[in-house]
Amino acid sequence: MNAQRLVETEHRLALADRAWRAEVQRLHGPDGVLLHGYGPLGRGEPGTPQRMAYEARQAAVAAWRQVRTRGISAA
Numbered sequence: 001m002n003a004q005r006l007v008e009t010e011h012r013l014a015l016a017d018r019a020w021r022a023e024v025q026r027l028h029g030p031d032g033v034l035l036h037g038y039g040p041l042g043r044g045e046p047g048t049p050q051r052m053a054y055e056a057r058q059a060a061v062a063a064w065r066q067v068r069t070r071g072i073s074a075a
Helices: 003-028 032-036 049-074
Strands: none
Touching: 003 032, 003 049
């Protein structure tokens, strides 16, 4: 496993997750992530800052999973 690549993707995921959570909480209150995080309200409408943050988070999750999968299959 490329440890540096894993660290980079984990960092990007943490930043993207933080940005998305902040946007959901801004729009839906302090429990917004708990109440709406995995439903349509957690994704936001197309073109909104919330949707952009959600999509950035999804891309970061996918990149992190890809690095993790490569590391597991190489072990």
